[in-house]
Amino acid sequence: MHPLIQPLASTLIVSCQAYPGEPMRDPRTMAQVAAAVEEGGASAVRAQGLEDIAQVKAAVSVPVIGIWKDGDAGVFITPTLEHCLAVIDAGADILALDGTQRPRPDGLSFAQTVEKIRARWDGPIMADTDSVASALLAAELGVDLIGTTLAGYTAKRPTTDGPDLELLRELAGSLPEGSALIAEGRVHTPAQAAACREAGAFAVVVGTAITHPTSITRWFDAAVRGV
Template structure:
């Protein structure tokens, strides 16, 4: 499975995650998004949910990062928090399983989830918010370190619309495969991520959340009318 990292190196991964409960939040539409992203040059995909993953896997051959989001009552961890989430994603064809790697209260120890992913012969990705979390994930043998949650946890909460390039540079110094993710919403920012040391870049909202991207343009025009 480590050859997948070479397939993704220097390339774009598209996160096909429509707005929850929005008009595009259907497996068939997500699969069409995924096919369109691959046709446009994406080397890999990030897909949320069992049904979406199964639909996408049937229609593309590129590597897929699978995640399962849950809203738990006793933990702020949302991304693939349970053993059954890991098993379900693998059963539906995920090549890589992304896990929340933050140092927050969680229902299952992060190390146990990493062991389950790697024990099944898949690659593990750590969705981190801080360098300390990246270091801890690397010590467990996680193959991909992502900046995914920087700016989205209580410790790192930020209104800065720009991505955390400083975290990428610090993660690069650790060695291993570094994934830039989180607020990379323009081609220039994606290129800046590679320059900062990322091995690959994941882009989501700018490409697959039409409501968000439309809102950016609508807001700019509204400011122009003011």
């Protein structure tokens, strides 16, 4: 296991992202948010976009998991080898990318992408997977962290109300020993985060419920209005 990965065991990772057009969509703001969640106990932070990665890296002492979202359909989380190398060059400590078996914009398979990354970089890689099959393939390729990030966001699995605990349990029992299984996706409460750990997650990523005030406000507003 890579030296950066072991300290993440049994910890909270926080995703610090804002969507296009939102008031918080500013790398300086995301860097401040990242510093705040580090102070709260986050063991690592996940940042989106090259400038965000660079500024977050300068603002925190914990590892930065870097992604680059390009587009909004199909494979768009660090979708090509070019995107991957740019994320690494921006200063990410851990590279995260779409780990599904869907067609990629540059024509490379996920396996080919990982192979080409490994030829140029020895840092940890995180695969954002969507199913048992994609997670097992990532493990076979030697990917360091295997996330359930895309479970329920592709056709491979239904969208669950909250984290996909069934998938976590299945992966916890089938991934090779030493795999770092990361729960990510629709973790909205501390109880759900604890349930992910109980289901076998090595660590848990929370994003929206901590760092996206627009969504949090909408949840409370709907509750108050009774809708």
